[in-house]
Amino acid sequence: MSVPIAVCGSVLTTDGVRHAHAVIVAGDRIVEICPVAELSSGLMRREFAGATIIPGLIDTHVHSDDWQAPLFLAHGVTSVRDTGCALEEILERRTRWNAPLARAPRLCCCGPLIDGPGVPFSWTPMAEIVHTPGAARECVDRLVAAGVDQIKLYASLDRACFFAALDQAQRHGRFTVAHLQNHADAREAIEAGLDEIEHLSGFAEALWPERRAAGVHWLDLWPDLAPERVAPLVQLVVERGTWLTLTRVVWHAIGRNDQPSQQCLPHQPFVPPDVARWWHEQYPRGMPAARRHVWVRALAGLQIMSSLLIERGARIVAGSDTPFVQVMPGFSLHDELDQLVACGMTPAEALAASTSRAAQALGWGHQVGTIAPGFLADLVVVRGDPLADIRAARAVQAVMRGGVWLDPVELLAEAAHQARQPVRHGARRIGEWY
Ligand SMILES: [Zn+2]
Numbered sequence: 001m002s003v004p005i006a007v008c009g010s011v012l013t014t015d016g017v018r019h020a021h022a023v024i025v026a027g028d029r030i031v032e033i034c035p036v037a038e039l040s041s042g043l044m045r046r047e048f049a050g051a052t053i054i055p056g057l058i059d060t061h062v063h064s065d066d067w068q069a070p071l072f073l074a075h076g077v078t079s080v081r082d083t084g085c086a087l088e089e090i091l092e093r094r095t096r097w098n099a100p101l102a103r104a105p106r107l108c109c110c111g112p113l114i115d116g117p118g119v120p121f122s123w124t125p126m127a128e129i130v131h132t133p134g135a136a137r138e139c140v141d142r143l144v145a146a147g148v149d150q151i152k153l154y155a156s157l158d159r160a161c162f163f164a165a166l167d168q169a170q171r172h173g174r175f176t177v178a179h180l181q182n183h184a185d186a187r188e189a190i191e192a193g194l195d196e197i198e199h200l201s202g203f204a205e206a207l208w209p210e211r212r213a214a215g216v217h218w219l220d221l222w223p224d225l226a227p228e229r230v231a232p233l234v235q236l237v238v239e240r241g242t243w244l245t246l247t248r249v250v251w252h253a254i255g256r257n258d259q260p261s262q263q264c265l266p267h268q269p270f271v272p273p274d275v276a277r278w279w280h281e282q283y284p285r286g287m288p289a290a291r292r293h294v295w296v297r298a299l300a301g302l303q304i305m306s307s308l309l310i311e312r313g314a315r316i317v318a319g320s321d322t323p324f325v326q327v328m329p330g331f332s333l334h335d336e337l338d339q340l341v342a343c344g345m346t347p348a349e350a351l352a353a354s355t356s357r358a359a360q361a362l363g364w365g366h367q368v369g370t371i372a373p374g375f376l377a378d379l380v381v382v383r384g385d386p387l388a389d390i391r392a393a394r395a396v397q398a399v400m401r402g403g404v405w406l407d408p409v410e411l412l413a414e415a416a417h418q419a420r421q422p423v424r425h426g427a428r429r430i431g432e433w434y
Contacts, residue, residue, distance in 0.1 A: 002026075002027060002403065003044055004024055004025065004026040004031070004043060004044070005024070005025050005043075005044045005045070005046060006022040006023070006024050006025075006036075006039050006043050006044065006045045006046070007022060007023045007024075007025060007045075007046055007048070007053055007379060007381070007400070008020075008021070008022045008036050008039075008045055008046065008047045008048060009021075009047070009048035009049070009050075009051045009052060009053045009381065010051065010052045010053065010385070011023055011033060011052075011053045011371060012052060012053065012054045012055065012351070012371060012386075012387070013033060013371050013372065014356075014370060014371075014372060017052065017385075017387060018033070018035075020035060020036045020037070021033055021034065021035055021036060022034055022035070022036050022039055022045070023053055023371055023377075023379060024039075024043070025377040025379075025400070025403050026403075027377075027403055028100060028376055028377055028402040028403040028404075029373075029374065029375065029376060029377055029403070030371060030372065030373055030374065030375050030376075030377050031373055032373055033371065033372070033373070046398075048381045048397065048398070050383065050384070051381050051382060051383055051384070051397055052381075052382050052384065052385055052386055052387070052392070053371065053379055053380070053381050054076075054351060054355065054371075054379070054380050054382060054386060054393065055355040055356070055368070055369050055370055055371050055375075055378060055379065055380070056076065056077070056078025056079060056355075056368060056369075056378030056379060056380055056399070056400075056401065057075070057076045057077045057078065057079075057318075057333060057354045057355060057380060057393075058077070058078075058079040058080065058081075058317075058318070058354055058355060058358035058359060058362065058368070058369060059072070059077050059079075059080045059081070059105075059318065059319055059320050059322065059329075059333045059354070059358075060080075060081045060083075060245045060317045060318060060319035060354075060358050060361055060362065061081065061083050061198060061245045061247055061319025061320060061321050061322075062080045062081065062082055062083065062319070062320065062321070062322040062323075062329070063082065063083065063084055063085060063126070063321075063322065063323065063324075064080060064082045064085060064090070064093060064097075064107060065323070066093070066104075067272050067415070067418050067419075068322060068323065068329040069097070069103060069104035069105065069329075070103065070411040070412070070414045070415040070418075071270055071328065071329035071330045071331070071411070071412075071415045072104070072105045072329045072330050073103065073104070073105060073330075073399055073401065073406050073408075073411050074330060074396065074399070074406075074408040074411035074412045074415065075329070075330025075331065075333065075334060075394070075396060075408075076330070076380035076382070076393070076396045076399055077105055077329070077330050077333055078105050078106060078368070078378040078380070078399065078401045079105050079106040079107075079108070079358075079359070079362065079364065079368050079369075079378070080105045080106070080107055080108070081107075081108040081109070081110070081149075081150070081319070081361075081362050082094075082107060082108070082109040082110060083110050083113075083152050083177060083198065083319075083321075084110060084112065084113040084126050084127070084152055084154070085109065085111070085112065085126050086112060086125050086126050087111050087112050087128075087143070087146060087148075090107075090109045090111060090112075090148075091109070091111075091146065091147065091148075093107060094107045094109050100402055101402075101404060102401075103406065103411075105401075106364075106368065106378075106401075108149045108150070108362040108363070108364065109148055109149055109150075110148055110149065110150045110151060110152035110177060111143045111146065111148035111151075111152070112125075112126055112127050112128045112143070112152075113126060113127040113128070113152050113153075113154035113179075114127070114128055114130060114136065114139050114140070114143075114151065114152065114153050114154060114157065114165050115127040115128070115129055115130075115154035115155065115156050115157055116129065116130065116131070116154075116156035116157040116158050116161060116182075116183075117129050117131060117156065118155075118156030118182065127154060128143075130157070130161050130165070131161075132160075132161065133160045133161050133163075133164035134164075135161075136157070136161040136162075136164040136165040136168065137164050137165065137167075137168040139165065140165050140168040140169050140172065140174075141168065141172075144169075144172045144174060148174075149175075149362070149363065150174060150175040150176070150177055150362075150363075151165070151169040151174045151175070151176050151177070152176075152177045152178070152179075153165055153166060153169075153176060153177070153178040153179070153194075154178070154179050154181075155179045155180070155181030155182065155201070156181065156182060157182070157183045158182065158183055159182075159183045159184060161183070162178075162183035162184055162189075163183075163184070163192060166178075166189075166192055166193070166194060167192075170193060175195045175196070175361075175363060176193075176194050176195045176196070177195065177196040177197075177198060177243075177245075178194055178196070178197060178198065178201070178202075179198045179199060179201050180197060180201040180202030180205070181201060181202070184202065185202045185203075185205035185206035185209065185212075186200075186201070186202035186203045186205070186206040186233065186237075187202075187206040187233060187236060188206075189202060190236055190237060190240050190242050191236075191240075194242065195242070195243055196242065196243035196244065196245065196361060197242060197243075197244055197245075198244075198245050198247060198319070198321075199245070199246070199247050199250065199251075199321075200244070200246060200302060200305060200306070203233065203305060204218040204219075204221040204222060205218060205221075206233055207221065207225075207229050207230065207233060208221045208224070208229075219294050219295070219298045220294060220298075221301075222297060222298040222300070222301025222302060222305075223297040223298070223300070223301050224301075225301055225304050225305065230305070230308060234308050234309055234312050234314070235312070237309060237312075237314050238309075238312050238313055238314050241315055242314070242315065243315050243316075243317060243361045244309065244314055244315065244316045244317070245316075245317050245318070245319035245361075246306055246316060246319075246336075246339075246340070247319055247320060247321045247324075247336070248302070248303075248306065248336060248339035248340070248343070249320055249321070249327055249332045249335045249336045249339060250320075250321045250324050250327060251298070251299055251302055252299065252335075252339070253324065253325050253326040253327055254283060254295070254325065255292075255295035255296070255298065255299045256295075256299075257283050257285060257287060257325070257326070258285055258286065258287050258292065265326065265331075266331065267326075267328035267331040267332075269416050269419065270328065270331075270412070270415045270416055270419045271328065271419060272418065272419050272421070273419075273421075273422065275323055279325040279326065282325055283325045303342070303343055306340075306343040306344075307343045307344040310340070310343055310344045310345050310349075311344055315357065315361075316340065316345075316353055316357075317353050317354070317357055317358045317361045318333060318336050318337055318340060318350070318353040318354035318358060319333075319336065320332035320333050320335070320336050333354060334391075334393060334394045336354075337350045337351070337353075337354060337390050337393060338390060338391065340353060341390045347386055347387050347388070347389065347390040348387050350390050351386060351387070351390070351393065355369040355370070356369040356370045357369075376402055377400055377402060377403040378400065378401055378402065379399070379400040380393075380396055380398075380399055380400075381396070381397045381398040381399070381400075382394075382395050382396055382397060383395040383397055396408045399411075
């Protein structure tokens, strides 16, 4: 076991920030939190004046790949949940990324999306396509037997297959995550016991079923948030404790693709050429004016819905949907935290949504996401006070993953070097699997 070390600064604990405190780490664990004044003189120390020590951050919605690892860590993201990837690939990556000394975030995985044969939301081969309820149940059995952590149900499942797969996952006691679309609206899915909804999918359909049935596109439904419509659904979400990953950064990235603010983003030096090409093909700039207006109204509606859910105390966690268009590892989780604050969370609540609360959604609430004795020593040292201004969480000074220090400057250099490599001709294109 390595020599114990005291990491000194202002420490974010379950009781709030304790100034002039130390997190004592031995091996890969936190063993004690105590005032700096009480540290024994022989203990090795690393002092961070003016900094706050927060738990390692968690991104609850990513589609992982190896190029992303240094970017996640450089931004203080020490755990991620993969919400859709080919089975063999993700199991192999989980083994590597969860190794004690890995230079990668810890990985919780859903395995492949369980999806139906419809278009356009079948992302093969990161999906397993099922055509019958029996096949949906068999697919869940097979993924559980293979060892996935959670089950992800996707947009093109038909109604019978969706409820069969949900029931089968529940029989196995597996946490279920869904992108709702054709099969069930949010109310139906929540009442059937679905654990988590991504992207606020199925909400518009639950609020305006008659307009949905008349063929109105879900984006066009958002501007009409009458309180008497919205309140019962918000109440249901809160009462049932349904988890929500909003991925507000995704809606902003699509809806604002043409705005000047999107032309020069800080993540650009780190975008691999394959990824940039895929983004350009999927979402070329030049959205027609009528479409832009729809997006402006939809973004406003999604923001109002998000703020109502936050106000009522819904269990919201922070996820980015990396590497969706203009959504990048690490950078975009911090953008999501800004967005959650813009929707009414306090900075402390936003941090919880990406630490202790996110850890619970991953089933890891006893291991990560909290600075307390017995937890894994995943720590992020940030300059300033993120509880006063959430943007301070971006100013990552040092990262510790499982008791091992990582240097953000080195990690970013590694990521930038990778991004300068030429397009891998003949390699799997991201658009074929994202
Ligand atoms: Zn996704």
